[in-house]
Amino acid sequence: MEILFVEPQYYSKYPPLGLLKLASYHRSRGDKISLVRGLEQNLNTDPDIVYITSLFTFAWAPVHKAIEYYQKKFPGTKISVGGLYASIMPDRVKFHYPFVDVHVGLHESAEQYMPAYDILNTVEKWKNWDSSILFSTRGCIRNCPFCVVPKLEGKIRVSISDVQNFIHPDHKQVILWDNNFLASPQWRKTIIDLKETGLKIDFNQGLDARLMDEEKAQHIADLNMPTIRMAYDFKDEKAAVERAVEHLEEAGIRRRKILFYTLFNFYNPGNEYGDTPESFLEIIQDIANLGCVSYPMRYEPITSLKKNQFVSPLWAPEQLEAIADARRVIGFGGAFPPYQGLVDKFASAKTFDEAFKLRPKQSKDDASKSMNKGLEQDTSTCSGDTVSPSYS
Numbered sequence: 001m002e003i004l005f006v007e008p009q010y011y012s013k014y015p016p017l018g019l020l021k022l023a024s025y026h027r028s029r030g031d032k033i034s035l036v037r038g039l040e041q042n043l044n045t046d047p048d049i050v051y052i053t054s055l056f057t058f059a060w061a062p063v064h065k066a067i068e069y070y071q072k073k074f075p076g077t078k079i080s081v082g083g084l085y086a087s088i089m090p091d092r093v094k095f096h097y098p099f100v101d102v103h104v105g106l107h108e109s110a111e112q113y114m115p116a117y118d119i120l121n122t123v124e125k126w127k128n129w130d131s132s133i134l135f136s137t138r139g140c141i142r143n144c145p146f147c148v149v150p151k152l153e154g155k156i157r158v159s160i161s162d163v164q165n166f167i168h169p170d171h172k173q174v175i176l177w178d179n180n181f182l183a184s185p186q187w188r189k190t191i192i193d194l195k196e197t198g199l200k201i202d203f204n205q206g207l208d209a210r211l212m213d214e215e216k217a218q219h220i221a222d223l224n225m226p227t228i229r230m231a232y233d234f235k236d237e238k239a240a241v242e243r244a245v246e247h248l249e250e251a252g253i254r255r256r257k258i259l260f261y262t263l264f265n266f267y268n269p270g271n272e273y274g275d276t277p278e279s280f281l282e283i284i285q286d287i288a289n290l291g292c293v294s295y296p297m298r299y300e301p302i303t304s305l306k307k308n309q310f311v312s313p314l315w316a317p318e319q320l321e322a323i324a325d326a327r328r329v330i331g332f333g334g335a336f337p338p339y340q341g342l343v344d345k346f347a348s349a350k351t352f353d354e355a356f357k358l359r360p361k362q363s364k365d366d367a368s369k370s371m372n373k374g375l376e377q378d379t380s381t382c383s384g385d386t387v388s389p390s391y392s
């Protein structure tokens, strides 16, 4: 059989991992596989099946375009749509396109295959991709109300016992996409195996500060990562966050290399609970006082069809914009590093508006200069990556 794999033309920093695993699965059965991104005109295949993946729900439009394009190009051919958007809103996809198969969740039969990284060479955007991406676990021990993982993947389970079998021999870096790596029953073995590869390691998702202890901190430090990412979303995590920072520092990691993702604009109508500008400021102040980097993450409802439309009833739109502006103007790579100027600005602020108020007509260069005056430039690589789940 001939199988065509389609990654719609949405923004993504990472290649479509789920499709690549599914491609390997089909290749192992003797099928001819090919990968395209977007609406490809020059196709050298007459496929028996077209697999189209999807990502965040607000990136639905390129997925719909791909369905329409390939259905027209190959009328009568089976089209299967999977990925995150299709898994979260299968009825919406089916409503618009009754002729497609919608696949919800992971393709379990493909999970144990090494992704077919070689076919990335046929797609301009991914030609020089040199990193192996893997989930050593799926699921999570927690049930955070803003997170889709427990709903789609359930309780934590080990998905790969020997990570070295899933690292491509030509790759220079390993990226882990585990949702809650420190909760893995085999976190120790995985870290030791990763260290033995001698490759650059990146835990792309935030580590759970509540699970950090002395031993874990030492193993994490042994991996020599440029940035340690954790999460500090709600005030009741403060004590755990402080302990985690102390453990990491004792293990030899400089505080300015520790980055905390901080959620804001979350609201649960069920119990009318959510963060507020004041609670967000307190968290930003805590992180600044700890000498660490904060990386604000604006909450998007799981079924959001348009990015940045949702405004929590506990926030005003101008306050959300103020954070976006501050990240651009006085932040660095979207984050707030512990530059003395920034730490002082946040520490002395009595209110959210005072902390995030920017001087009028201040250019980005001027603002950065005033914040960084006399200070060492932070060399951390705060990327604020968002994960591209590997559903296909």
Ligand code: SF4
Residues within 6 Å of the ligand: 140, 141, 142, 143, 144, 147, 148, 149, 150, 179, 180, 208
């Ligand atoms: S936010 Fe993190 S810790 Fe919470 S449920 Fe999701 S993956 Fe687990």
